[in-house]
Amino acid sequence: MSFMERHQVALYLASMAVGVACAGLSGWSLVSEQLVPYTLGALLWTNFALMPLVGMSVGQHKRLARTVVLVATLGTPILVTPLVSLFIPEGGPVALAAVIVLLAPCVDYVVVFTCIAGGEYRGLLAATPYLLGAQIISVPVWTSIYAYIGILDIGVMGEIFPLPAESYLSLAPLIVPLVAVYLAQRWSTRSPQCQQAYERVRTISDAAMIPLMCLLLALMCSAYTPAVLNQAQLIPRLAGLYLTYAILAGGTAWCLSKVMSRPERVSVTFSAVTRNALIIYPVVALCAQRLAHNGNPEASLMGATVLTQTLTELLIMVAMTAIFRVRAKTGNAEAL
Template sequence: MSTAQGGLVQRMEDHQIAIYLAALALGALLGWAAPAAGPGLEYAINPVLGALLFVTFLQVPAGDLVRSLRDGRFMGAALVVNFVVVPLVVAAMFAFLPADQAVRLGVLLVLLCPCVDYVIVFSGLAGADSRRLLAATPVLLVAQMLLLPVFLYLFMGSGLGEVVDAGPFLEAFLVLIVIPLALALALQAWAARRPVGRTVSRAATTTMVPLMAATLITVVASQLPKLGGSLGDVAAVVPFYAAFLVVMAFAGRGVARLFRLDTAASRAVVFTGATRNSLVVLPLALALPDDLAVAAVVVVTQTLVEVLGMVAYVRLVPRLVPAPARPVVTAG
């Protein structure tokens, strides 16, 4: 990589939050100015998200993944905060959600499923142990795939629980997790043996910020035209998403303390409890019947709120979960 290219990559990484906010704005502008492009852009969601996850997996060596998966305390904390604490928080707010079934279903889809993509980026910016989170990604995705139908049944009854087909979720798991992870491991093995492999690997890792921006633009631009007459109901869920971020910051810290995790791991638990799987569950929402189509827009709305929330999290979580003070050494 040339010095100029390296400088450009560094500048993008230094200003990635601003880039992501600009991507959201550009996606909204594109969706408003060219609504006819929405259906075509939907086909690009999975490819661009799969590429983003491939680059994410590529940045953590396979050995670190295996070691992190053996960390029982962290994995236990991640599972408890996502599949015990989060459902309880959602249950507390559920009765106050808009009565529209599609809106409620969209909220459940997105809030009950932990994030497996950009949580890695934002948690790392806040000094969290993003490698442990990355190692937990396959476990969290499999767990949510198995538990989501159960949660939907508990919240909405058997009728709507049966609407969610396992097919789209299995497809998302294959396309967005299994294939990108396998390709990343293959490229790591190639890089370990061949100089050209190392060159390709280094070049691929420089695309993280542009791919994240492209994903946000594609998702927002493809879903914004679907708002139609549902703007009021969709807007009504924004305060719930904001409240969820506030509550889960403290709940995540509490779970991390319960499991006696160190500072970096505790911050990671806060992030995994707060960030939701909006981008990966979107294909599932898009597969719903037409009378529930607004659920996809409700899912994307959570992305908009959450990215703004992550800007605050990056600054506030290190204060909420501070590093231990270093002992003062005095001359004797």
């Protein structure tokens, strides 16, 4: 494991601190916001390049894959229902952004955190395409259900949909890297030379992932910190929501997966807790763009809601990784 991999959490936190510091510079927040989509697209390329998009198979990890997908599509939505109603009862744009983030399981750095904590990271990596597909289906379904039962403001939903065709351009940072990686992987199957060339691309992508993540976190903090600070009363509620979700989701996942091996239980727990804030960001931006066009004053807070989740989650990941590593060492010592 490289230096950056061993110390990536510290690097992420330092990057966020730099971003917050730069937010105070004149005009820098606007520049950062414009750079976010391009950096996000580059980061998503590195993530997708490591996924088996062509000929993907979970192989011996079928039980783990089924479990994490079931947790993402059924367990998480059931848990999110009362939590959002409790912490953001008004059901406006902030609630919508929080719901979108919480419904989307992480498909990138959760694999690295799981590896560090001693989990079955290979099975989780094999399951990531299925998790990505599951959230593409489940997020619109569950947000519609939440609007119907009154958890989300149906008036806000009405402002967003139907979206104008040009609004879908904001999804380009998600769609373009995914299609490009899929085509590159298809091309790599043509010959051993093509496969070797793609393996070099994967190696470069793997090395670039952490630096790009640091850059993206710095840019997002710089872009959205002013919006968060302008609504300081919102931060405790959002942080409380995300922390409560992490505790309940992690505890429930750990208890319900007791029939699985310890590495698999760690994987299920981390998958249940970590959210896909950075990859789901284009969807939130798309909704915020539509609300801003209609003059909704809370539209600018949707990006800040994503940022708050990212910051809260990173702190939670630091704590979880430390706890699981200590427990693993204790278990090994007792076995001896």
